[in-house]
Amino acid sequence: LHTSVHTCRKPKLPPNPLPPFYCCPPASASLSEPINFTLPDPAEPLRVRRPVHAVGAEYMAKYERAIALMKALPHTDPRSFYQMANIHCAYCTGSYRQTGNQELDMQIHFSWFFFPFHRAYLYFFERIAAKLLGEPDFALPFWSWDVPDGMRMPPEFANSSSPLYDPVRNPRHAPPSLVDLGFVGVESNRTDEQQIQHNLRTMYKQMIGNAALPSLFHGQPFRAGQSDKPGPGTVELSPHNTVHTWTGDIALTNVENMGTYYSAGRDPLFYPHHSNIDRLWQAWREVGAARGYRGHVDFMDHDWLDSSFLFYDEESRLVRITVCNVLDTEKLRYKFDGVGMPWVNARP
Numbered sequence: 001l002h003t004s005v006h007t008c009r010k011p012k013l014p015p016n017p018l019p020p021f022y023c024c025p026p027a028s029a030s031l032s033e034p035i036n037f038t039l040p041d042p043a044e045p046l047r048v049r050r051p052v053h054a055v056g057a058e059y060m061a062k063y064e065r066a067i068a069l070m071k072a073l074p075h076t077d078p079r080s081f082y083q084m085a086n087i088h089c090a091y092c093t094g095s096y097r098q099t100g101n102q103e104l105d106m107q108i109h110f111s112w113f114f115f116p117f118h119r120a121y122l123y124f125f126e127r128i129a130a131k132l133l134g135e136p137d138f139a140l141p142f143w144s145w146d147v148p149d150g151m152r153m154p155p156e157f158a159n160s161s162s163p164l165y166d167p168v169r170n171p172r173h174a175p176p177s178l179v180d181l182g183f184v185g186v187e188s189n190r191t192d193e194q195q196i197q198h199n200l201r202t203m204y205k206q207m208i209g210n211a212a213l214p215s216l217f218h219g220q221p222f223r224a225g226q227s228d229k230p231g232p233g234t235v236e237l238s239p240h241n242t243v244h245t246w247t248g249d250i251a252l253t254n255v256e257n258m259g260t261y262y263s264a265g266r267d268p269l270f271y272p273h274h275s276n277i278d279r280l281w282q283a284w285r286e287v288g289a290a291r292g293y294r295g296h297v298d299f300m301d302h303d304w305l306d307s308s309f310l311f312y313d314e315e316s317r318l319v320r321i322t323v324c325n326v327l328d329t330e331k332l333r334y335k336f337d338g339v340g341m342p343w344v345n346a347r348p
């Protein structure tokens with residue numbers, strides 16, 4: 001499945017959306033054909049993504065500076081925070097159509113594109129941040145809501161004078177509120193200790209108990225010529241969607257910003273949230289290898305491997321990247337470190 005910037009058009013938005021209402025790449029995009037992605041130089045230093053709760057204030061100040069720099073770029077700049085958020089919007093609101101099937105939408109949620117699309121998205125986001133900071137080994141920290149020490153919104157994001165702050169969130173879920181990985185809009189009345197155990201059991205179910213096959217973990221195949229959203233994987237529904245809904249402002253029609261596709265990328269917390277999702281893809285394969293779960297492997301289907309997405313790189317070049325390019329994080333020159341997987345034995 002492929003798409004092209006030439007076919008990008010007005011998004012299909014839910015009722016009462018918050019502006020802006022247009023998500024396609026800047027007009028300059030259609031002037032150039034995308035270049036094909038090539039892997040970074042294997043001699044590049046390996047970026048190490050660490051948990052927000054453990055990287056330290058100095059490191060978080062870097063992330064904060066990167067967001068401030070992106071926000072300061074003009075909206076026409078493909079590296080601006082505005083355009084970064086729009087990339088996500090365009091890929092989930094029917095802005096893009098399927099190449100060869102103009103009446104059908106490209107959509108990267110609720111299918112097997114969920115993990116690879118977001119991995120590629122963060123890859124470019126991280127490199128743009130590193131470039132703007134002038135720190136070639138900058139790595140995107142992850143919000144590890146799956147381990148007890150990370151189960152609160154990191155305080156940096158709740159400071160109203162920080163560029164990491166987003167006023168369009170649920171005010172009840174500022175720290176020290178504990179995240180509910182099963183959140184569907186209703187406050188739970190669990191104690192903190194009960195909530196932690198509940199969250200760990202949810203992780204076990206979604207990563208192990210219910211995720212024994214690639215289609216269960218990743219989501220259903222979505223091929224050219226088919227309609228979108230064939231079916232999500234375990235982790236996409238929960239904790240991914242539930243943490244989005246938990247973060248967004250439940251008083252708004254669409255639980256903006258985090259709680260709905262078109263606006264989720266406008267919250268600087270989106271990226272550390274997805275950095276953790278990206279880590280869980282890696283964790284699912286590692287747990288499978290360690291325990292001999294033979295279904296914990298990625299698809300080998302060419303309709304998946306050869307599908308492509310469009311992004312801008314740190315040099316503002318339009319790049320076409322395929323799923324097969326993002327299966328190995330070391331080849332993309334980053335890895336995860338700093339937390340364990342306390343849920344592997346939390347069998348409900």
Ligand code: C2O
Nearest residue numbers: 088109240244264
């Ligand atoms: Cu593309 Cu977390 O959504």
